[in-house]
Amino acid sequence: MNPEQSDYLKYRGKCKEYSEQLVKNNPDLILVRGYYYCSVYGKQAHWWVKDNLGNIIDPTKDQFPSKGNGVYEEFDGIIECSECGKKITESEARFDGNGHYAFCSTKCNLRFVGL
Numbered sequence: 001m002n003p004e005q006s007d008y009l010k011y012r013g014k015c016k017e018y019s020e021q022l023v024k025n026n027p028d029l030i031l032v033r034g035y036y037y038c039s040v041y042g043k044q045a046h047w048w049v050k051d052n053l054g055n056i057i058d059p060t061k062d063q064f065p066s067k068g069n070g071v072y073e074e075f076d077g078i079i080e081c082s083e084c085g086k087k088i089t090e091s092e093a094r095f096d097g098n099g100h101y102a103f104c105s106t107k108c109n110l111r112f113v114g115l
Contacts, residue, residue: 011063016047018059023049029057034074040065048072083108 011018016033023029029049036046041064048058061068078087081104093102094109103109 007062011060015058015060015063019047019049022057022059028052032056032072032074034072036064037071037073038064038066039070046072081105081108083112 019031023031029051032048032050034046034048036044036048036058038044044064046058048056048060050056056068056072058068058072064070077089077091079090079093079102080087081093082101083103086104086108088102088104090102093104094106095102096109101112103112
């Protein structure tokens with residue numbers, strides 16, 4: 001297995017866990033939820049930490065081919081309906097059973113699944 005594959009397996013899906021551990025070890029760090037834009041994978045949901053100067057510390061950056069050289073965007077609480085694209089707050093959204101898709105209404109949810 002090449003090093004890039006092993007980094008992917010080591011870190012993928014563990015970004016929140018690793019970031020929370022950093023905050024536990026240093027309470028001055030701030031846990032951040034958002035998106036990472038990788039030049040190869042595109043937009044990815046992600047977690048990282050930042051220090052009080054705003055510097056990004058990403059303990060799982062090596063899961064991406066761009067190794068943390070992409071763009072980090074903090075989540076602002078707004079999501080798009082998976083059916084119609086309407087922008088809504090996360091608290092207003094209805095999610096499918098797996099939490100993979102968000103909808104602005106039951107009507108959009110039903111349309112999305114073909115009903």
